[in-house]
Amino acid sequence: MVNEPVIAADADPIAIRKSRRSDGDRLSKSARHQHIISQLTAAPTLRASELAAALAVSTETIRRDLMELQEQKLINRTYGGASRPFALEPSLVDRKRLLIVEREAIAAAIAELVQPNEVLMLGAGATTFHVARRLAATARDITVIVNDFAIAGALAANASIRILCCPGRYHATEGYVFGTQTIASINSYEANRAIVGATGVGARGINDADEEAGAVYGAMVKRAAEAIIVADHSKFEQRALTVFAQWAEIDRFVTDRQPEGAMATALREAGTEVIVARQ
Amino acid sequence: MVNEPVIAADADPIAIRKSRRSDGDRLSKSARHQHIISQLTAAPTLRASELAAALAVSTETIRRDLMELQEQKLINRTYGGASRPFALEPSLVDRKRLLIVEREAIAAAIAELVQPNEVLMLGAGATTFHVARRLAATARDITVIVNDFAIAGALAANASIRILCCPGRYHATEGYVFGTQTIASINSYEANRAIVGATGVGARGINDADEEAGAVYGAMVKRAAEAIIVADHSKFEQRALTVFAQWAEIDRFVTDRQPEGAMATALREAGTEVIVARQ
DNA sequence: CCAAGAATGTGGCAAGTCCCCCATATGTTG
DNA sequence: CAACATATGGGGGACTTGCCACATTCTTGG
Incomplete structure (x- = not known):
């Protein structure tokens, strides 16, 4: 339950660059955005720190992602993360x-x-x-x-x-x-x-x-x-x-x-x- | 656009007695819970600090409220507040x-x-x-x-x-x-x-x-x-x-x-x- | 009436987050 | 190649939140 310290998973820039490999891959910005959106359809809220860990980017990057998505009204910002906006709610017809x-x-x-x-x-x-x-x-x-x-x-x-x-x-x-x-x-x-x-x-x-x-x-x-x-x-x-x-x-x-x-x-x-x- | 303090009335007679007075005094626990739930139908997320200010109680009290509501699955907890759960509709589920x-x-x-x-x-x-x-x-x-x-x-x-x-x-x-x-x-x-x-x-x-x-x-x-x-x-x-x-x-x-x-x-x-x- | 218990507030500290500035890496363009 | 834009990470100070122990107030049941 406790969050591990958010540390750049790959301190070595070379390791970052060889991005063809498995889960250590860096995703593009749009891929991250898509991931965030789809995660929100499954969970009502997300933590920025957890997203950063899951996507292997810094929390700053996630914060910028969230800001952009919020401007597009695709997510709802919360302190420390994001939540589903009205429009993503599955219950609404x-x-x-x-x-x-x-x-x-x-x-x-x-x-x-x-x-x-x-x-x-x-x-x-x-x-x-x-x-x-x-x-x-x-x-x-x-x-x-x-x-x-x-x-x-x-x-x-x-x-x-x-x-x-x-x-x-x-x-x-x-x-x-x-x-x-x-x-x-x-x-x-x-x-x-x-x-x-x-x-x-x-x-x-x-x-x-x-x-x-x-x-x-x-x-x-x-x-x-x-x-x-x-x-x-x-x-x-x-x-x-x-x-x-x-x-x-x-x-x-x-x-x-x-x-x-x-x-x-x-x-x-x-x-x-x-x-x-x-x- | 931020929510003004909305006094949610409630079934609790004690709370009703108290809520009649001006905005300086406190609502009962159930009244606060009711308020939180109803606010959540209008806003996708709430901040504990804002709730504390709106309801004129300490943030600790709000946090305890949120914990209880979460256990009843009536809200979804976020860092610093709460968000709407999947279904706020009456769930006899x-x-x-x-x-x-x-x-x-x-x-x-x-x-x-x-x-x-x-x-x-x-x-x-x-x-x-x-x-x-x-x-x-x-x-x-x-x-x-x-x-x-x-x-x-x-x-x-x-x-x-x-x-x-x-x-x-x-x-x-x-x-x-x-x-x-x-x-x-x-x-x-x-x-x-x-x-x-x-x-x-x-x-x-x-x-x-x-x-x-x-x-x-x-x-x-x-x-x-x-x-x-x-x-x-x-x-x-x-x-x-x-x-x-x-x-x-x-x-x-x-x-x-x-x-x-x-x-x-x-x-x-x-x-x-x-x-x-x-x- | 008092005592037990619940509900709430306070203060402090650790941890988490925000946000600004800046450095680095990468890509683009002339 | 230089100049520039974009994307990202890092650092640090300010602020916010979580959490805990303890005091205080309110409620309830004898």
């Missing part, structure tokens, strides 16, 4: 790994709005999942009504959050419940805010690729005292199957980039407050 | 690994009983989780009413199973929903069979350590046309908080070992059919 920075910023902006003792409705989805994580970290004594199991799990990290799950049919691949029971359940609650995502947002309203999911989102939007749409800029002007809400119904739109053109006009005419989260 | 052979045998026996187009109620728990996995492998065109998220996920592997989730409060560590809404929901369905587990089974009936969970199980047992209890022999004569059903209400008892003594008598007198699954 593909879609949840995209646009992490943008979504985290949006989530942070939402978290600032939420006050203790509020009742929220939180729709299913990848962006709202980030909102849930953020709320778990910052919110206090709130009640959240959800229809997405992953979101319930994320919120569960905070014991002061009361999580109410909607009933309904369970969507096997998406991990949420939907259907008439879900909507009936939503309509039986009073909430301060509904926070829902979307497949696309545009001048003509807010749409979703899944009709059932859209119906749930629409119910949340209509039912809560305040309706908030969260969507990063990749959703701008995307068109999908179902338009589940009009901007006139939406009080706030939290995104990561200022909308332009027809969508900006529609937002202004509808009186929707646009909040652009800074990263 | 541990309990699900116990007595696998016995539970698989019980699950197989259940799966043989179930016919296509049946409607089942499946209670939360480790044994019923095995039943769900087995049903996902063998059942066809059934509808399953569940209150446990892990079970919903297991059943989702089979596209011909319709999964209906009950509403209710989400239990953060156990991963199921409970409460009056859950029970009301159960009472709105008609089901061919209820299949529920237990903390203990004995001559005096079927009990559970969690009152809320027991209430849900009891509702399932009373509501379904046929009630089945599943429990391996380690549950025999275990006593727990709530007796949620009497043997007279139970049609079948599926286990892995022939009951004896008072419990066998009680089963005989109640007319409960005992099915001993062979491994």
Whole structure:
């Protein structure tokens, strides 16, 4: 368990140069980087000193490697090593790994709005999942009504959050419940805010690729005292199957980039407050 | 961008009393632990020194906290702090690994009983989780009413199973929903069979350590046309908080070992059919 | 009420890490 | 070949963390 003193494995430069041999080989910088990344998929954290020993380079070199990888957001720096960033986590589904920075910023902006003792409705989805994580970290004594199991799990990290799950049919691949029971359940609650995502947002309203999911989102939007749409800029002007809400119904739109053109006009005419989260 | 001190509320009444005051005073141990866990859902890593400052305790205390949390596998230790473990989600994993052979045998026996187009109620728990996995492998065109998220996920592997989730409060560590809404929901369905587990089974009936969970199980047992209890022999004569059903209400008892003594008598007198699954 | 035990803080020291500057090795370019 | 860029290692001081022993405070159970 104790770390051996970190000493240059090969004090002899000649030995270093004959690098064709077995494990004493020097690896290139990119090879080291790759090694670090792959190690992180196996272990949640690494120590710089251990990496230096394993790769037969100095800790200074490892530190520089880690700095570079951190700038590329491929790792997360810790004191004395590195840990897995959000994006490398195996538990997150593909879609949840995209646009992490943008979504985290949006989530942070939402978290600032939420006050203790509020009742929220939180729709299913990848962006709202980030909102849930953020709320778990910052919110206090709130009640959240959800229809997405992953979101319930994320919120569960905070014991002061009361999580109410909607009933309904369970969507096997998406991990949420939907259907008439879900909507009936939503309509039986009073909430301060509904926070829902979307497949696309545009001048003509807010749409979703899944009709059932859209119906749930629409119910949340209509039912809560305040309706908030969260969507990063990749959703701008995307068109999908179902338009589940009009901007006139939406009080706030939290995104990561200022909308332009027809969508900006529609937002202004509808009186929707646009909040652009800074990263 | 650094985390401001976020007061994580908690279940501990003492901590609640203390956390009401200004930021100069201390939180209870469990409150600190809760805070650490929830912070970890938002940030991939934490520094012990920062935690100490945020929670207004010494770094030694934080270190001791981190050690405890690590032993519970709730965090991952790093040099100078902590990082997120692989899964912060409610992990019933541990309990699900116990007595696998016995539970698989019980699950197989259940799966043989179930016919296509049946409607089942499946209670939360480790044994019923095995039943769900087995049903996902063998059942066809059934509808399953569940209150446990892990079970919903297991059943989702089979596209011909319709999964209906009950509403209710989400239990953060156990991963199921409970409460009056859950029970009301159960009472709105008609089901061919209820299949529920237990903390203990004995001559005096079927009990559970969690009152809320027991209430849900009891509702399932009373509501379904046929009630089945599943429990391996380690549950025999275990006593727990709530007796949620009497043997007279139970049609079948599926286990892995022939009951004896008072419990066998009680089963005989109640007319409960005992099915001993062979491994 | 007190005593035992748990939880927490303090101080010191060893060890680990950070970070800056500089030396060396290697490769590139004119 | 000289000049330069890149990659790496080394050294040392400042800082951070780990760890231990001990004192103090809080809690709990008689």
